[in-house]
Each structure stands twice: as C-alpha cells, then as structure tokens.
Amino acid sequence: MTTTAATPAPGVRGATSEAAARVPHVVIVGAGFGGLRVARALARAPVAVTVVDQHNYHCFLPLLYQVATAGLEPQDIAYPIRAILRRYRNVAFRMARVARADLAGRTLITERGERIGYDHLVVAAGSVTHDFGNPGVAAHAFGLHDIDDARAIRNHVLRLLERAEAMADGPERAALLTLVVVGGGPTGVELAGALAEFRRHVVPRDYRHVRADDLRVLLLEGTDRILGALPERLRQAALSDLAALGVDVRLGTLVGTLDAGAVTLADGARLATHTVIWAAGVKGPPLAAALGLPPGRGGRIAVGATLAVAGHPEVQAIGDVALVAGAEQLPQVAQVAMQQGEHAARNVVRALAGEPPLPFAYRDKGTMATIGRSRAVCHLRGLDLRGRLAWWAWLVVHIVMLIGFRNRLVVLVNWAWNYVTYDRGVRAIVGAGDGRGAP
C-alpha cells in the first residue's frame, strides 16, 4: 500500500483532513536530534509531515555513557517519539525500517514492503560505529552508539565483576578486570572517566574481594592527543583529570587485532581483556547506501552546500549521515545536526514558495566533555572552562537539552543521588545476554 501525506492507507478510519486538501508531504527518516528539529520547524508550515524511525523513541546520545556505567536507566535517555510529536497536529510518526527508495517515484519502501510517498525527503539517519575495516571489532568489541550497546556494556561489566569476585587471583582474573576503551574523542574520554569513577566509588563497596586497584581502565588513542577539537590547555586539563581518576591513557597507540581474550596493539604488545569498547569513530549507516543517493566519504550521503542531493532537489540529508560539499570537516555532533535540521526545514518552505534553497552555514557554539565528578572541560565562544565550573555548565546544558519533563526529573534524582552518595543506584543486570557472554 502507498501512504501519502500524513494519512494512513485508504480504508483506515480517522483519515485526517490533510488528505483531502492534499498538502505537500514531507518525510523525515530518523528521529535523532536532526530529524526532530526538522519536524518541529515544519510544525506550522502548510505541509503534512511523517517522521519514520526504526525505534519508537528518541535517544539522547550524549548521555549513553552514563547508561553504560550504571548511572542512568536506558529509559531515562529514551523518550517516546509519539510523546514528543503529539503537540504538532500536522506531524505523524511511523515506526518502520526503511529498506530502499524509488527516487524517481518519490517513494520509500519499508522492510515490510509498505510504500511511503513523499514530495520532500529529509534523510537524518545518523551514523553507526566505524570499525575502520578491522574485522575483530564487530566480533569482539562493544560499540557505544545506541541504547542496546550501552546496556550490553553495563551488563557485561557487572557480570565480569561477579565472576572475578568468586575467582582466585591470576592472569584470567586480571583479564576479566581489564577494561579497554579505544578512541580519545568525547565518547571515549567520558566513558573512561565514568568507568574510573565506578571503580573508585562502587566497586570497593559492593565487592569484598575486588579492590579498586584490581580493576584497570585503559584509554587507547591513535594520535598524540585526546579531545582534538579543544585547545591545548583544555586537552592537558582533561589528560590530568583522567590521570587523577586512575585512567591509563596511552596516546599514539594503534590497535592491531582483536580476539576473544585480548587486544593486540600495532606494535605487537598484547593486552589480555574481555572488554574492548570501540569509540574510535562513526560512519554512515547501511541505509545511506541502500537509498541509492550519491555516496560520500565514510559511508555518508554526499550533498551540496544547500544540503540537497545532486539531481534531486527534493531530497536533503542532514546530520551525521550527510557529507556537505565545502564543509566536509564539520564534526558529527548534535549541534550540527540540529542546525542542519532547521536549515533543511527552511529550504522546504522556500521550495514551496518557489524560492531557491540557501546554502548552510554552521555556527559553532562550543564543545564540552565531562571526565568525572566535578571534572569537565568546556570550550565555548571565547570562553574556556575547566573543573567544577565546567562540570556545572555541562550539567545544566545537558539537563536543559533532555527532552521531556519527566526525564529531566528522573535524571536529576539519579544525579543528585550519585552526588550525595557516590553510589550508582542502577546496577541490576536486566535483559538478554550481551552476545559476548562473559568467559
């Protein structure tokens, strides 16, 4: 069946009045930071909008590492898309996986074979973990790119600790208690810092035979710096914060191969471990190729300066999945996706009015990363912060960004609890196996 505008297939009761009026139909693929911003910006435009996502929730990715380290619940950072879009009368949601597109026919085809027609398409499909062609990564490393990743890491680490608690000292126990994070970007740094705090404050309290020192947290980075987007002074501050927390940071360290029980470095050194978390970069999702749009570096969709695809002015791509001509160096972060989302919506409105699209220009609002309790670095416009003040700035920004009042409240309760007690309240191993079962 074919869906047009925000209406369901013919025959479904309650078809909205938009169907009769036949307003243009804008389809947005992906309900991340970028996709939701497009929907919001079109909420008062004379269009019918359908947001399509494989999940029924928006995930607040910047706090994934807190789920991975048992500081927050998965659902604290996952908000139902329907609850977000409810207030926009011309925006509908469809939970589906897009399989491919008929670009000439302006139609998406879902994995179930449903057809979703569009007049304008905005692809905001995000990114996936980039293994840089290393075959061991998919088989033996954890990603940290969605809720299931985060939960798998948490359950895995908690299971390792249970095993180690009941095990005699020796190389196997040492391997169980060695956690390796690969990649010194914000994700890797925040995760390594949170693991180090978990080790310091939770492990000695809960486990009688695992000492904090027994657990090792390593952060491997191939270049000579972590948090490359920050100025030198803040990079050094982050390094010394990590060192103070006991993270073993190894710069200039490239990963060679991974197998079930170890990671082998490019220089041949071998680290026995069952826990490698791969935070070394992202690439475009498989959908980017499946749509038949022009491919760009890193599995992304190549778009022009206006965010439109060459030859298809009715198709735009934004956020992590888009490689913008002339702005190839833009970071794959929420800020870029949100600004591009606003811009894509503006270009849709201009097209409806018969006006040509405008080129996108990024306004950098700054970068921040938290390393631990009262330890963070912020690089804002003309303002560099570190330490406690930066941490509070980080906290406020992230709570304000969290969508949904209830989530803010629950996150606040959890953070306040952690702050007062140095505890992690969320440690139950719930959910199916992580697929990389503890040895």
Add this chain to the structure above:
Amino acid sequence: MTTTAATPAPGVRGATSEAAARVPHVVIVGAGFGGLRVARALARAPVAVTVVDQHNYHCFLPLLYQVATAGLEPQDIAYPIRAILRRYRNVAFRMARVARADLAGRTLITERGERIGYDHLVVAAGSVTHDFGNPGVAAHAFGLHDIDDARAIRNHVLRLLERAEAMADGPERAALLTLVVVGGGPTGVELAGALAEFRRHVVPRDYRHVRADDLRVLLLEGTDRILGALPERLRQAALSDLAALGVDVRLGTLVGTLDAGAVTLADGARLATHTVIWAAGVKGPPLAAALGLPPGRGGRIAVGATLAVAGHPEVQAIGDVALVAGAEQLPQVAQVAMQQGEHAARNVVRALAGEPPLPFAYRDKGTMATIGRSRAVCHLRGLDLRGRLAWWAWLVVHIVMLIGFRNRLVVLVNWAWNYVTYDRGVRAIVGAGDGRGAP
C-alpha cells in the same frame, strides 16, 4: 573449587576472618522475599551466610504488572542484591545458577561446576509460570513472572499498536488489538486493570487512528469467581471496577488450545489474538526437582511442619517452592515467604544451640489488589476496604515494602506523574525482541 563459609576459593586475596574461625556456613538459594528475610534474620547470628541467585537483583514481583503496562521501569522494581546485603558483614552474595546438589556431601554444584559447601541450606527458589500441561502456553503465551516477562509484554503491546496505527481496518487489525489475560487471581486482575487504564488514557493521546474502543482487554477465568481469597463483597467490587474500566471479564471460561494467532476456548469458541498473557498459576522451578529433594504437588519441595526436608534436618525450603505438610493450602505470596524466612532462620539458630526445630504457623495479615486509579480492594484483619481508601492503603504498603530509598523515590515520581497527567512516561521499546515477534 569448593567454597565454604562466606569465603572465596583459596588463594583469593581478602579472605575474611570468618574462614579462620570456621563458623557454620548457611547457604540460601534465592534472593526473593523469602531468601532475603532469612539473610537479614541471620545477620547477627554466629554464622557465615552466602546468598546464591541467578540474577544480581531482587525483583519486587508485586509491581511487575506496572512494568508490563509501561508505568514503571524494570529497574525501579529490581534492586541490586549486593546493595541490600552490603550492611550485613557476615552475609556474602554469589551470582550463579545452581545445577544440582550433593546432599550427602552437603554441597551445591553450580552450572559452571563450582561447588558451594554448606552446613545449613535454605531453598527459597520461588516459582515459575504453570502451564497446566497446555502445550500452546510455552510457545504462544507470555508469562508474567519476572522482569524479562514484563518487558516482553510491554514491548510487544507497544509494537502491536504501532502496527495497528498504520493498518487498514479489518479482522487482522482487530486481532492485533485484542489482549487476553488468563487467570483471575491478583496478577491477572491487576494486569487487566492496568491494560484497561493504558487503553483509556494513553492510546487516544498517542495514536491518531487507534481509538480506545478499538483495543479489547479480556480477562478469562476458569472458575466462577475472581480474587478467590477475598470475601464475596470485595470480589463483587473488583468485578464492577473491572467492568467500569471496560475489561471484558469472562468467568467459567476455560482455555483449550493456543496457537500463533488465536486462543480457542474449551467450548470451541475462537478468539483471534496475538497476545495471551498467562497468569493462571505457578509451579515449582526446575531446580526443585534437580536438587533431589522430596517432590510435592505442583513441582514443589515437600517439607515437614518445621520447614525441614525429611531425612535432612539441615535442609529447609520456604516460600513458593515449599509445600508444607499440614499447610498445603497456604497461598504462594510474599507474606508467606517472608514469615517462613524468619522461621527458617530461627530454626537454624536453634539447631546451632542444640535445640529442636519449631513448627511454622502462618499469621494471615490480609490481601489486597489494585484494579486501577483509585480502585482497589483490601481484605485486612477484620477490615474490608474498597475504592479510593483501599487504593491509598495499597500504595502506602507497596512503597514501604519497596527495598531501597532510591527506588521508592523514583517510583513515587512515576506514580505522581501518572496521577497528575494520566500518562505513562515509560514507553520506549528498548531491548531485544520478545521472541514472539508481532505478526
């Protein structure tokens, strides 16, 4: 390796001083209401205690139905066992699945082959869903007996709604929107009521093409009454509360066969549905048989009036898994398990002092069930409540019972949110498939 007392295997650093003193070792299998009560009651006794459970959390089973209907998070009702036991210096925790026992050698053997020696054993292994030999139940019905069950139900129902929202009217859509609960005990009644409230308050708000009336909630009960433990007047109150919420209650209705798309009743009538939740009873877990202890009706362990196993005075069974001679009609509820837990601990202490065990006597403190917002029934000693007052009583009792301050706080936030907004905040479909994928 063999573990004795609360100490780890030889060679593990930090072995506690109990090991040297060689105090008697009490092993408790299961960290439910009963098992935890034993541990707490022995916290000041001259024994070393080890609690063994396959999960690292205690699950507050009375609120499972709220997780299944998206009112609470899984982790709101799952509290880490280590955090509960931390305060008791002589109590250790071991996360493991017990495979079998060497009763003569007073040793448990885990699935990993580890051996755990004991001087006293308390089996508090709970129960599992009882399918009464109906082969369709395991294949096609959901249980509601652990966290994974509850999450599977929630994800399944939310997926069905997503499907129905995009589907044309007809028999297939009607089947998707038919939810069948089997069993009119407290679990079935509370679940059916919560599903009806979800339908009334959440569905019309989130789904534009699914009307509340499109969703049917049926409660099938084989006997002529629901909540059989309650007096006639409260049973009638519960029935009319369910009717007011729009639950289609069918008494005297026995289930015949289940298949992938329907449930067939004993009288031959066929209900097209993809959602059958089986709350018709429980039986002893497989472990009850695997231990080689005397079997009792319903897959339970037969114990004498003192809770000890015939021929093995050092082994007691409590809670759902125990069938007590002379008290076979005791309900399988938390109150019984907790009182038996206290009693088992007392008998251990008496044995250490060379005193004979005492028989167990149950003090019935009452029964309560909630049907929906401001609708509940309470049968306390000499006091029957219904309606709003009963609901508040239910609320207070359950919050007080919830272990852990943080959990109480989060549950309160969620309930307050629901009460004020009529909303369910927790609707993200997180986690692996439910194994009974939507059609």
